Amino acid sequence: MEHTRKSGFFLLLLFVIFLVIGINTEEVAAVWEKAVNICLSCIGIE
């Protein structure tokens, strides 16, 4: 029980680090750039 509890906090820390790295490598802008354009393939048009 204690082991899985610690795993949760370890994973939380790991993904916070992922998020920080992602923000620092300007992935936020990359996500925005893709999200503001209509994704034709997503709506079923090639």
Added chain:
Amino acid sequence: MMFVLRRWIQTAATALSNAYLLFPFTRNIYQGKLKSVCVPGLNCYSCPAATGACPLGSLQTMLATVRPSAKAGNAHIGLYVLGILGIIGSLVGRMPCAWLCPFGLLQELIHKIPSRKIEIPYWMIYIKYAFLAFFVVLLPLLVVDGFGYGTTWFCKYVCPAGTLEAGIPMLILQPQLRELVGWLYASKVGILLIFLTLMVFIRRPFCRIVCPLGAIYSLFNKVSVFRMVHHPDKCVLCKECYNHCPMGVRFYEGANQPDCIRCLKCMQESCKFGAISYEIAGLPVALKKKTTSPL
């Protein structure tokens, strides 16, 4: 009471995820800064009203463009999106599926249509992990064109939420797109119609069988900070939790199963014996609820 609260939160989350109400006038999607933030539920970012980015769509596009971005000197491998999904999963596991996902809300509402209800074989819940592995990760990453660009396989060939929220509305808003419609659009509308029909008879069929986002969150259910607790000493195996569960989870066989979306319906509405509770960071949450002794 909990059910009413959940419905309100689901409705509010759906409204906030789709709060761009100027689309009938602009005839285009929202292009503001909020679009850089991934929403916790499945909500297509090509939906004209969408205010945020779909985490699944974002993850696929990042993986599909890994090679060109690496050539351009960037290391965009989706850590931002994975970070958001991982933080949510580490904190609450699959809870967003029950409380925040617009497509989950739709499935629950359609399932209210009176009809004979059908249960799916248990093994089918593992199909979603294949969709996650192949359609979200491997195919976008490995099947690329001459320039190194992959495609968003799940969005393109499967996602019925995208067809409903973006495909149909965008064809209404932008008539010029109708000329480009072909077999792909028809197949996606077909998939949507199949799922809309299944929703009447089966509890949350898309979430249980297909949804890769739910598959990602489900990996955290056993270790998340918020966790459900089963008390076998109080459980009488009446199976009321299973009968009322929107995901068909057999809670009496163990807490925090992959398909448990932490809607709390079993705890609040089904179990009369106090055999279900939850804990946050290992601390049990005291509940003031009238219970019946199993003896």
